[in-house]
Amino acid sequence: MKIIMLGAPGAGKGTQAKMIAEKYGIPHISTGDIFRANIKNATELGMEAKKYMDEGKLVPDELTVKILLDRVAQDDCKNGYVLDGFPRTIPQAEVLTAALEKMNDAVDFAIDVNVPDENIVNRMSGRRACLTCGATYHIVHIPPKQEGICDKCGSALVLRDDDKPETVLNRLKVYHDQTQPLIDYYTEKGILKTVDGTKDMQEVFEQIVSILS
Ligand code: ADP
Ligand code: AMP
Numbered sequence: 001m002k003i004i005m006l007g008a009p010g011a012g013k014g015t016q017a018k019m020i021a022e023k024y025g026i027p028h029i030s031t032g033d034i035f036r037a038n039i040k041n042a043t044e045l046g047m048e049a050k051k052y053m054d055e056g057k058l059v060p061d062e063l064t065v066k067i068l069l070d071r072v073a074q075d076d077c078k079n080g081y082v083l084d085g086f087p088r089t090i091p092q093a094e095v096l097t098a099a100l101e102k103m104n105d106a107v108d109f110a111i112d113v114n115v116p117d118e119n120i121v122n123r124m125s126g127r128r129a130c131l132t133c134g135a136t137y138h139i140v141h142i143p144p145k146q147e148g149i150c151d152k153c154g155s156a157l158v159l160r161d162d163d164k165p166e167t168v169l170n171r172l173k174v175y176h177d178q179t180q181p182l183i184d185y186y187t188e189k190g191i192l193k194t195v196d197g198t199k200d201m202q203e204v205f206e207q208i209v210s211i212l213s
Pocket of ligand 1: 007008009010011012013014015016084123124126127128136137138139141142197198199200201202204
């Protein structure tokens with residue numbers, strides 16, 4: 001099963017993608033996590049991506065598409081995957097469609113986690129991320145057991161640089177300009193499903209499971 005998560009930054013794509021990955025036994029692939037891991041390891045790709053990410057801009061398609069195609073070609077992706085944060089532009093979606101078509105394959109579901117802009121700034125200013133294992137929390141809605149510490153790996157949690165309110169507003173604008181057109185793209189392909197992302201995490205997951213089953 002090949003699934004794409006769509007939605008504004010902070011809509012809950014990553015939170016749901018991790019739950020889907022666990023339930024269906026498929027890898028969760030987040031281009032944002034791949035970039036952050038590269039930044040942490042100070043690779044050339046990481047240094048290049050950081051310039052864009054810190055300003056709330058998209059990393060150029062050429063870079064992003066390459067890392068994504070390399071990742072989905074790995075063995076653990078044979079039975080499918082859930083993509084979180086890719087595609088984010090029409091050209092990215094077209095590359096993915098073409099790469100899958102070459103193998104007589106296609107994405108099965110594009111799930112739009114729908115959250116209005118008013119809720120997004122709150123979601124993102126409260127987000128705390130573990131840069132070691134990729135887990136995310138929310139200081140009010142989904143708190144870790146011990147403040148500031150990741151439940152899964154014990155590392156310190158951080159407010160991502162790009163989650164500061166001034167950057168979030170940029171990211172929302174970029175989302176509306178460049179990513180929202182994907183809703184029409186996947187509607188035309190007949191695979192778009194929308195869930196109400198303002199509900200609590202478990203309720204959103206139940207909506208998704210009923211779509212996938
Ligand atoms: P995205 O991957 O779409 O950028 P995340 O999954 O990281 O978004 O979620 C953004 C923030 O909102 C995180 O702090 C997360 O813990 C929190 N969150 C996710 N889903 C919900 C929900 N259904 N209700 C409230 N907060 C949520
Ligand atoms: P995310 O973790 O999905 O919120 O992504 C964080 C940042 O990484 C984004 O704001 C972009 O700068 C960059 N990024 C992640 N995925 C992509 C993508 N598919 N295309 C371009 N930039 C991306």
